[in-house]
Amino acid sequence: xxxxxxxxxxxxxxxxxxxxxxxxxxxxxxxxxSSYAAIEHASDFDFxxxxxxxxxxxxxxxxTEPMLRYTIKKRAIDTEDFAPPNxxxxxxxxxxxxxxxxxxxxxxxxxxxxxxxxxxxxNESVIVSIACTKAxxxxxxxxxxxxxxxxxxxxxxxxxxxNNKGWVVEELTDRGHEAFLAIxxxxxxxxxxxxxxxxxxxxxxxxxxxxxxQNHDNFESKFWKEIxxxxxxxGSCTYLCPTCxxxxxxxxxxxxxxxxxxxxxxxxxxxFTMHTSGHNPRATQSARWRQRIMHKFNYFPGKFNVNxxxxxxxxxxxxxxxxxxxxTLQKISTLQP
Amino acid sequence: xxxxxxxxxxxxxxxxxxxxxxxxGYKQGSTADRRRPLFVRSFEEAxxxxxxxxxxxxxxxxxxxxxxxxxEKRVGIFLRPEGIRSINILAAxxxxxPEQIIIFGFDTSGREVKALQGEQAEDxxxxxxxxxxxxxxxxxxxxxxxxxxxxxEERFAFWKDEFSRCIKCYACRQACPMCYCxxxxxxxxxxxxxxxxxxxxGNFEWxxxxxxxxxxxxxxxxxxxxxxxxxxxxxxxxxxxAQEVFESFDHYAGTxxxxxxxxxxxxxxxxxxxxx
Ligand code: SF4
Ligand code: SF4
Ligand code: SF4
Ligand code: SF4
Numbered sequence: 001x002x003x004x005x006x007x008x009x010x011x012x013x014x015x016x017x018x019x020x021x022x023x024x025x026x027x028x029x030x031x032x033x034s035s036y037a038a039i040e041h042a043s044d045f046d047f048x049x050x051x052x053x054x055x056x057x058x059x060x061x062x063x064t065e066p067m068l069r070y071t072i073k074k075r076a077i078d079t080e081d082f083a084p085p086n087x088x089x090x091x092x093x094x095x096x097x098x099x100x101x102x103x104x105x106x107x108x109x110x111x112x113x114x115x116x117x118x119x120x121x122x123n124e125s126v127i128v129s130i131a132c133t134k135a136x137x138x139x140x141x142x143x144x145x146x147x148x149x150x151x152x153x154x155x156x157x158x159x160x161x162x163n164n165k166g167w168v169v170e171e172l173t174d175r176g177h178e179a180f181l182a183i184x185x186x187x188x189x190x191x192x193x194x195x196x197x198x199x200x201x202x203x204x205x206x207x208x209x210x211x212x213x214q215n216h217d218n219f220e221s222k223f224w225k226e227i228x229x230x231x232x233x234x235g236s237c238t239y240l241c242p243t244c245x246x247x248x249x250x251x252x253x254x255x256x257x258x259x260x261x262x263x264x265x266x267x268x269x270x271x272f273t274m275h276t277s278g279h280n281p282r283a284t285q286s287a288r289w290r291q292r293i294m295h296k297f298n299y300f301p302g303k304f305n306v307n308x309x310x311x312x313x314x315x316x317x318x319x320x321x322x323x324x325x326x327x328t329l330q331k332i333s334t335l336q337p
Numbered sequence: 338x339x340x341x342x343x344x345x346x347x348x349x350x351x352x353x354x355x356x357x358x359x360x361x362g363y364k365q366g367s368t369a370d371r372r373r374p375l376f377v378r379s380f381e382e383a384x385x386x387x388x389x390x391x392x393x394x395x396x397x398x399x400x401x402x403x404x405x406x407x408x409e410k411r412v413g414i415f416l417r418p419e420g421i422r423s424i425n426i427l428a429a430x431x432x433x434x435p436e437q438i439i440i441f442g443f444d445t446s447g448r449e450v451k452a453l454q455g456e457q458a459e460d461x462x463x464x465x466x467x468x469x470x471x472x473x474x475x476x477x478x479x480x481x482x483x484x485x486x487x488x489x490e491e492r493f494a495f496w497k498d499e500f501s502r503c504i505k506c507y508a509c510r511q512a513c514p515m516c517y518c519x520x521x522x523x524x525x526x527x528x529x530x531x532x533x534x535x536x537x538x539g540n541f542e543w544x545x546x547x548x549x550x551x552x553x554x555x556x557x558x559x560x561x562x563x564x565x566x567x568x569x570x571x572x573x574x575x576x577x578x579a580q581e582v583f584e585s586f587d588h589y590a591g592t593x594x595x596x597x598x599x600x601x602x603x604x605x606x607x608x609x610x611x612x613x
Contacts, residue, residue, distance in 0.1 A: 032499075032502070032567075032568045032569075033502060033567055033568050053566070053567075053568075054567070063504050063505070063534075063535045064534040064535050064536055064539075137367070137368060138367075229376055230373060230374040230375075230376070230399075232398065232511045232512055232564075233511050234506060234507065234508035234511035234512060234564055235506045235507065235508065235511075236506045236508040236564070236566040239504050239506045239566065240566055248533070250529075250532075250533050250534065252529075252532050252533075252534060261534050263505075263533050263534050263535070264504070264505075266506070269507075271524050316367065318566050320394070320508065320512050320560070320563060320564035321373055321374055321394070322366040322367055322371050322372075322373035323373075324367070326367075327367065
């Protein structure tokens, strides 16, 4: 016997959560784009697509975030902080790769400097993931020690029943338990058959890749130029990536007052490492692509013990010149370490 | 298939006789329908060349990659008519020497691919003139029709909504063969002319600046539109600008290697509707 949330109860659940002061988010699809957005009714959800075009990162680390307002006076500078938002949220229907992405970035944003915007939003959000029953050719979680039913980063994991009848509920954290207390009486016991999870074939052997990346001789390998010759440095792989977390701090305003903002930035851009002198240590696009791979699979795991990639495949899915993590790592896995 | 084979053979001839150092074409991509850019330097690579109706992207932007043409060697490239027009603009704006470019011209109708006669940009001037004669696309696109019917407020609201999704990745710029500036105005930060944030104002600033910089230069290849990860229908902005410069100045981007940039030249017969 397992605890089940039947699909026809979902509208009730949403109403209860909203009544309890939670904003409910989930995968939503419009004519133009799919993303995680606030919803009001069960019918607003898009459970059909493999995954939303935009990653869950948007809800925790927006493209632009005001940090402080400043006013320069005769003898002083007044500043006023923008407090991190205080909005209790439940994100229903997160994909396991997106939830894992959050857990990956927790290690960075909670590291030496505590990023209060990220941490506050994480503390105020309950992540309810749904195991994937569908995948496409770009999904690669299984190559990264994850799976279509990974629970990493989730507060509750739901396993879909056959015929979209509902989900088996697995509470994983206190936060998840608390959120589901509010709807406890809408859950039922049952033994309905669970739908099989998506098949995501392994695309490369990660350990082989990591060994190659860790060999210093390969830093200057010709491989980097060959594999990235067609990269146009558009950066959209990093902007859609749930785990890419680089940002730039900018002051916007006039001479005497303005707003300091935290804006996304990307190692795919030439400007990312440009020095004031004009010297650029990553002068070529291949050096930038190498940084992206090295950071995700060598430097980041070296520091935090986890890869900075959760295998969502967005980078490859939308790259205008059909590049991506998979092609690069597949090729690396065939090279001599 | 016939054109593909013909071009593979021609690429090999040119490589064998050292007439080109590289040919930029297409190969099979990661899904059945995807084609990706290919840089051919060997016979093996020439055998990977694919030419079919899925070869959509305009490859001309690769020609202005820093250092590619500075040794004065020739480079071959697969181009549709719009791509050939971009070569003319790049030549007119002194970004490349068109004599260094060997063109493998092609066009498609439905699934059919046909080769275009000629190898140097100027060989195609007849073709491009004939394209100019056709009025700029008042396309049958339903969305374009809808935008055309809107009044100013509605149109402003439409674009505000579209731009609200912009994440300022600048993929549109990077994918565009006409956006070759080594330092884009949005990357100039002394002073910072354009806000880097992607709030409403920043998104408007960026998209309007790009529209103006592309007026009379956009060849309508659609690279920006396809690259935009948030699906903003950028093609309509540039198509509209193309229509405006065509109607006001009889200017069709990329007709020749000596064409003057429409916003940087004048003619005494230019209409002066904006001077009261
Ligand atoms: S890999 Fe693709 S998406 Fe990423 S920067 Fe290069 S061209 Fe853009
Ligand atoms: S690197 Fe690519 S596959 Fe990995 S998490 Fe980022 S977008 Fe997804
Ligand atoms: S891959 Fe690049 S953009 Fe992404 S986190 Fe690493 S350095 Fe930053
Ligand atoms: S490609 Fe799209 S999202 Fe990116 S900067 Fe251009 S309009 Fe904005």
